[in-house]
Amino acid sequence: MNIQKVTERMEEKNISVPMMSKEMGINPSTWYRKIKNNGDGFTVLELQIIKRVCELSEQEALDFLL
Secondary structure: OOHHHHHHHHHHOOOOHHHHHHHHOOOHHHHHHHHHOOOOOOOHHHHHHHHHHOOOOHHHHHHHHO
16 A cells, blocks of 8 residues: 555545544544554455545556555
């Protein structure tokens, strides 16, 4: 997962970590823990939520999330 690209997109879209965490149904501390591990541990459903909330195209999702 390209953490930098995901966080940059979140900033562009004015999506805060608490907002994203709420959408994902996780605690913000869980978000930070998963990010610290370079995105390891995100479930497929969580990645789909990131794609939807960040409004990523299919190609961007492949570039950012894989």
